[in-house]
Amino acid sequence: MNPVAIVGGGITGLCAAFRLRQQNIPVTLYEEAGRVGGPIRTICENGFMAEYGPNTILETSPKIAALITDLGLDPRRRDSDPAANKNYIVRNGRMHPLPVSAGAFAATPLFSIAGKLRIAAEPFIRKPPGSEDESLAEFVVRRLGREFLDYAINPFVSGIYAGDPAALSVRHAFPKLHKVEAQYGSLILGQFLGARERKKRAEVAAPQAKKVSFDDGLQVLTDTLHTQLGDSVKLRSSVLSVEKNAGGWTVAVLANGREERRNHSAVLFTAPAHKLASLRIADAEPVSLAVLGEIKHPSVARIVLGFRKEDVADPLDGFGFLVPELERLSILGTTFSSSIFANRAPQGHVTLTSFIGGCRNPELANRQPEELFDRAVQDLKRVLGVRGQPIYRHHVVFPWAIPQYNVGYGKFMDLMTGIEARHPGLFFAGNYRNGISVGNSIVAGQEVASRVATFCSSETWDRAEVRV
Numbered sequence: 001m002n003p004v005a006i007v008g009g010g011i012t013g014l015c016a017a018f019r020l021r022q023q024n025i026p027v028t029l030y031e032e033a034g035r036v037g038g039p040i041r042t043i044c045e046n047g048f049m050a051e052y053g054p055n056t057i058l059e060t061s062p063k064i065a066a067l068i069t070d071l072g073l074d075p076r077r078r079d080s081d082p083a084a085n086k087n088y089i090v091r092n093g094r095m096h097p098l099p100v101s102a103g104a105f106a107a108t109p110l111f112s113i114a115g116k117l118r119i120a121a122e123p124f125i126r127k128p129p130g131s132e133d134e135s136l137a138e139f140v141v142r143r144l145g146r147e148f149l150d151y152a153i154n155p156f157v158s159g160i161y162a163g164d165p166a167a168l169s170v171r172h173a174f175p176k177l178h179k180v181e182a183q184y185g186s187l188i189l190g191q192f193l194g195a196r197e198r199k200k201r202a203e204v205a206a207p208q209a210k211k212v213s214f215d216d217g218l219q220v221l222t223d224t225l226h227t228q229l230g231d232s233v234k235l236r237s238s239v240l241s242v243e244k245n246a247g248g249w250t251v252a253v254l255a256n257g258r259e260e261r262r263n264h265s266a267v268l269f270t271a272p273a274h275k276l277a278s279l280r281i282a283d284a285e286p287v288s289l290a291v292l293g294e295i296k297h298p299s300v301a302r303i304v305l306g307f308r309k310e311d312v313a314d315p316l317d318g319f320g321f322l323v324p325e326l327e328r329l330s331i332l333g334t335t336f337s338s339s340i341f342a343n344r345a346p347q348g349h350v351t352l353t354s355f356i357g358g359c360r361n362p363e364l365a366n367r368q369p370e371e372l373f374d375r376a377v378q379d380l381k382r383v384l385g386v387r388g389q390p391i392y393r394h395h396v397v398f399p400w401a402i403p404q405y406n407v408g409y410g411k412f413m414d415l416m417t418g419i420e421a422r423h424p425g426l427f428f429a430g431n432y433r434n435g436i437s438v439g440n441s442i443v444a445g446q447e448v449a450s451r452v453a454t455f456c457s458s459e460t461w462d463r464a465e466v467r468v
């Protein structure tokens, strides 16, 4: 059997390849860059550990723990410090803990009395007809009121998607919220009533989920997958086109400057949507992915700063803080990296990771690093009482950071579903289809591997019958 081609060596492609190989299905994973992992990358300098992209995996599915165990990584797994369950939101320049109990909600100064009463009225709000593809902002204002949008959802969405609540589709970006309203008629009631169903599926709601990394950072996961996959991984190999042939698919690859053509039984696309948009696919008729180029991916800059502990007034007891747009700071938020996991900073020091840009201000992310360092330090002075200058700095910008599941995203989903149905052997998975978190991608990579394996076994069976 010709190997399955996997286009893209991010976490989705790596997980799919690993699970397929476990089932003795040969794979060739083509990765355009000189390393695997996409934005998952850890750097250790002068005793500070900095993550380029994601800091943690939110363990919402048992499939995440299963993968870690199967890779033999349990001894290297690190769960976040329990204090990191606390999240803060900035209002009037000060951090307030996000309330997680009814008592804390009643007492918090994060929302006004009128705002709290409006939130408490949520179970009595009826779902209007014709709200099938609503923006997150419309949905939240309708159910919970304007203040909750401004001081909870707006910062929360910047922290996850670097996105714009007025553009994101609640149906596609937050499908669970959409389903909870449809099923229970209320988000607050659904929170309680849905617990039993989540338990049945062994799923954990995001606020209760463990935050996971590894002793030497998240890159341990992608490095280990790479090691396990060995020479099935082809680095510096950019897939250009895919063409149907008699027994499967011919993939044209630009490998180390030379174009090569290889035969494969199936092709799994996990490269980012904006890259897939320029890929040529030819079956009996050409298949165009060009429309995927319309998916918005704002720029995000990530700034890591290391300080002496005594230069930061705040005790940093939490995961970090998020900034509502109304607060008019440059940063979208900051994670207290050295409070979440030990060994992220030398003794007596702290590491803070801040994000700038996103849909709120994509142009800002592309400014010179010096300006971004200055802006981040100014904001941290204001919110955390930071004094003096950082003794460690690291900057990276992602020009195409995160796909935005905006209103109308259904047309992209339908395109992929349609291609899979009409062109057996082509598969799509990754952060442009299955959710944007690392956890989503780990689950998606394993799930698509099952679909590919089923396809391969039916193909082998068909051909065996033909041979007989």
Ligand SMILES: Cc1cc2nc3c(=O)[nH]c(=O)nc-3n(C[C@H](O)[C@H](O)[C@H](O)COP(=O)(O)OP(=O)(O)OC[C@H]3O[C@@H](n4cnc5c(N)ncnc54)[C@H](O)[C@@H]3O)c2cc1C
Residues within 6 Å of the ligand: 007, 008, 009, 010, 011, 012, 013, 030, 031, 032, 033, 036, 037, 038, 039, 040, 052, 053, 054, 055, 056, 057, 058, 237, 238, 239, 240, 270, 271, 272, 275, 276, 300, 302, 398, 401, 402, 429, 430, 431, 432, 436, 437, 438, 439, 441
């Ligand atoms: C700054 C930042 C912070 C984040 N923070 C978090 C976080 O804290 N927690 C969290 O859960 N998630 C976070 N995310 C999101 C998460 O990291 C990504 O959504 C996830 O890693 C995407 O994985 P993927 O495999 O779907 O895609 P990718 O990792 O993008 O992998 C796709 C791969 O395809 C390759 N490729 C592209 N074109 C081709 C081609 N033609 N041929 C071959 N290969 C190709 C690319 O080089 C890339 O390696 C963050 C993302 C960013 C950018």
